[in-house]
Amino acid sequence: MSAADRMAALLTTQTRQRVDFGALAGAADAGDSSLANSPRRRRILADAARTLATRGLATLPKGKDGWDHSAHPPLPRWVRRPPATRPPGRQPTPRAYVEQLAFATTMYLSTADHALLGPINALLRDEPDAEVVPLADRSYQLYGDEKRLKNIERHHLVTKGFLNLTTHLRARPTPAPLAMFELGPAPWLLIVENTAAFTSLREILGTWPDRSQVGWLAFGEGDHLIASLPTALTSFRERHHPVNTMLLYADLDLDGLRCAQKASERARAAGLPPLQPALGLYQALLNQTPRVHPPATTDDAHTAAAWLPPELAEPVTELLTTGLVLRHEALALPQLRTLLNPASPLLHQIRGGATSQF
The missing domain is CATH 3.40.1360.10 (Dna Topoisomerase Vi A Subunit; Chain: A, domain 2)
Known part of the structure; x- marks a missing residue:
């Protein structure tokens, strides 16, 4: 295993974006007992740093202050791990909605939106004329959490007029009294x-x-x-x-x-x-x-x-x-x-x- 490989292995265990190059050099030394005393050690470490950058595993410092120029070739004082890539968002699986929620079949909704609408859809399908009850009661019934719908009036589907507390949730707010x-x-x-x-x-x-x-x-x-x-x-x-x-x-x-x-x-x-x-x-x-x-x-x-x-x-x-x-x-x-x-x-x-x- 090369010095670059050993450095790369250590990078995978780090949680911080910025990693001290001394730690990477230590990983290279630990895998090769002769490297620590080798006259070519500085060259090997510099080549390994460039290899990490070429592979896209690390970003080297851009400014002069980020480098150690006490000997030749210069070595980075630290490297920066690339930001973690986010997995591509998944389009929620299409599902059937009752007529009152037909808007959900024609517009893009996030996974969280569908998770919100699913229990409401079941309510309108099974109890379309359900009694209008306090919002916290309905929240507990649909989601097992009395606070799940606490700020529902600020949800984008409500503010844009798609979702209505009375019509769709069969619920009413019950604020603390004045x-x-x-x-x-x-x-x-x-x-x-x-x-x-x-x-x-x-x-x-x-x-x-x-x-x-x-x-x-x-x-x-x-x-x-x-x-x-x-x-x-x-x-x-x-x-x-x-x-x-x-x-x-x-x-x-x-x-x-x-x-x-x-x-x-x-x-x-x-x-x-x-x-x-x-x-x-x-x-x-x-x-x-x-x-x-x-x-x-x-x-x-x-x-x-x-x-x-x-x-x-x-x-x-x-x-x-x-x-x-x-x-x-x-x-x-x-x-x-x-x-x-x-x-x-x-x-x-x-x-x-x-x-x-x-």
Whole structure:
């Protein structure tokens, strides 16, 4: 076995892409007791390195720093194994689908797509009128895993309109409920994104002198708020306490405003009243001291602030692009208590004169 062969054998056992040439030289020495003391050793090792490169088993360094020039011929300090080749993808075996999934027979689908559709196909074939159940229940039934369909609404077949939860999966999402507190009988709901502000407002509204002015207070943030908004309808129905006004108080930063926009869209899709910004709280928040934050681009700031009416959108856009944000904590409990005056109508103070157009 040649020095190149012994080096090649060692390369097959390595897991790292880059292999020290000293280890390869050691493998050559171990297979030939005379090589270590041979005056031609350096030449033999250099020839072996070139042979590895010629065979496509290793890539030699390109830069001068990758070579040892202390003697002639120069030797590489390391070699790089070629990246592992991926086996060619296999086209899934064609299969028969029920009429509702006929799209699967005319478009290219991955093995994972077919693995998803197989149990759904069996459900539609055997129980085409199956009761619509919680998504986690259906996931467990079809795949033996209650979380298998957790993010199915983001799957490309769903987002492109090919797969429908109700029609094909006979299932419905069951998000965690929105945390809601019925503080009074008034027909409005205020959603607060931050726990500190929520706790402060709950304390203030819980002791409001005129209880007829107080409605619902809810806590929700980020993806949880967006997913859980439709559950508010159940709370309204169970308590026989519907609302005609829904307001949101989120942080004045990109994340908070983007969440507000998505939540507003979700509320509209669920048949809830329009989700309006709590302008009275926002106007007061804008008068507080902002904190430094990496600046947003003009486009990002303008798009995020579009949820607010023009008189707030403009200063908020300027705030975000100059590298500042305003979080709820800037409008602390004492300021909130001063802002909300029991001598004035509560909803008007929270809305700040907002109308249903927002």
